[in-house]
Amino acid sequence: MSTTERPRILVVGGGYVGLYAARRILKKMRYGEATVTVVDPRSYMTYQPFLPEAAAGSISPRHVVVPLRRVLPKAEVLTGRVTSIDQDRKVASVSPTVGAPYELPFDYLVVALGAVSRTFPIPGLAEQGIGMKGVEEAIGLRNHVLEQLDKADSTTDEEIRRKALTFVFVGGGFAGAETIGEVEDMARDATKYYPTIKREDMRFVLVDVADKILPEVGPKLGEWGLEHLKKRDIEVHLKTSVNSCVDGHVELSNGVIADSNTIVWTAGVKPNPALARYGIALGPRGHVDVDGNLQVRGTDYVWAAGDNAQVPDLVLRAQGVENAWCPPNAQHALRQAKVLGDNVISGMRGFPQGEYKHASKGAVAGLGLHKGVAALKFGKMTLRFKGRIGWYLHRGYHGMAVPTWNRKIRVFADWTLGMFLKREVVSLGAMENPREEFYEAAAPVTAAAEAKKAAEKPKATAS
Incomplete structure (x- = not known):
């Protein structure tokens, strides 16, 4: 971390909003005008x-992430957490990954912490659940699912096989529907290499408290997606919640029981709890309360956007829709970040700030290879696509939306190779504990050496 007399713009969070806002600020800023620090x-x-496709092996996990230092070479990038903020002193408390915490002064603040998984006090969930918020979880899910196939193929115990080949997914929004679609596709392909496992031996279960899935693409495409998953022998339980999942024994509110080693939790998100320690105005659900210009209410030096912010939808409000808020998706996050970056520069220079207005362009979702839905809006007209065309639109949109041309090219290269080469179905479960094998080899040797030394010590003392 460098010290400077220039004003510091502190960006808390390096996700979609943090990355794009920092890039925008650096692009618009004059040389030496301020220091941009991303934590x-x-x-x-x-x-x-792209996490569902990474979990299914359609995209390399490395191509789903964008290194901050490479994309923001003119910014300070600090690896750590902003644990609290003193607004009176304009000082942030930073806890680095190693070393003692320290204070970081700032002049302007951008809050882009994003969201965390929304969970409930369900017995066994913390011990058994697998999230889908990070690339680490996507890799872990892929390895875990293939490892369950390895287990089932290596035993004749029916109870062990049944538990290994049952996969429960909770949440029917984008994350849940896309993940179960991609993972089921991968598992179906993998059965070609397991002589004792057929698709009929596997049980895929999707659970949601709502009465529909994929609400983001509209009722018609959501219904098509529901019927499509059912045709693939995926059990779907709507208006249903999870009562318990202790030791993998999943009990649903409708009385259905499923014993499973795999419980994937994608039942929504909530704002990062750390926001409560930042001394800024929060809405009733814990989001940062911002005006139409993305500035936090009651401040003239703090901005926020993305999943952790309650951003008014000025387009819908102009149409008479009261209390309309922008949904937490990549489409809005990208555009909010650009407006936020421009407003930080304007606020720093004392110029008027612009408001964020964006009419939704629709939504796309992939449900496995060659299967997807897309609802594209053109003014008041909405065009709906499903099947292979919906899947192409899904990949085309997100392929162009992923940050940097470096990543776009790598992702499209992955997809192109996937057209000619078979999907990899190898489990790298040892990645979860990479030192385990070495420890098992080294520990006995070390223990034997210490035992020998202890045995020789009395002899040396006696002589």
Whole structure:
């Protein structure tokens, strides 16, 4: 971390909004006008819409992330967490990954912490659940699912096989529907290499408290997606919640029971709890309360956007829709970040700030290879696509939306190779504990040496 007399613009969070806002500020800023500092516990930004495809092996996990230091070479990038903020002193408390915490003064603040998984006090969930918010979880899910196939193929115990081949997904929004679609596709392909496992031996279960799935693409495409998943022998339980999942024994509110080693939790998100320690105005659900110009209410030096902010939808409000808020998706986050970056520069120079207005362009979702839905809006007209065309539109949109041309090219290269080469179905479960094998080899030797030394010590003392 460098010290400077220039004003500091502190960006808390290196996700979609943090990355794009910092890039915009650096692009618009005059040379030497300010120092931009980005603080995040990870040194990379994750493009979350690609996590289901990374879990299915359609995209290399490295191509789903964007290294912050490479994309923001003119910014300070600090790996750590901003644990609290003193607004009176304009000082942030930073806890680095190693070393003692320290204070970081700032003049302007951008809050882009994003969201965390929304969970409930369900017995066994913390011990059994697998999230889908980060690339680490996507890799872990892929390895875990293939490892369950390895287990089932290596035993004749029916109870063990049944538990290994049952996969429960909770949440029917984008993350849940896309993940179960991609993972089921991968598992179906993998059965070609397991002589004792057929698709009929596997049980995929999707659970949601709502009465529909994929609400973001509209009722018609959501209904098509529901019927499509059912045709693939995926059990779907709507208006249903999870009562318990202790030791993998999943009990649903409708009485259905499923014993499973795999419980994937994608039932929504909530604002990062750390916001409560930042001394800024929060809405009723914990989001940062911002005006139409993305400035935090009651301040003239703090801005926020993305999943952690309650951003008014000025387009819908102009049409008479009261209390309309922008949904937490990549489409809005990208555009909010650009407006936020421009407003930080304007606020720093004392110029008027612009308001964020964006009419939704629609939504796309992938449900596995060659399967998807897309609802594209052109003014008051909405065009709906499903099947292979919806899948092409899904990949085309997100392929162009992923940050940097470096990542765009790598992602499209992955997809192109996937057209000619078979999907990899190898499990790298040892990645979860890479030192385990070495420890098992080294520990006995070390223990034997210490035992020998202890045995020789009395002899040396006696002589």
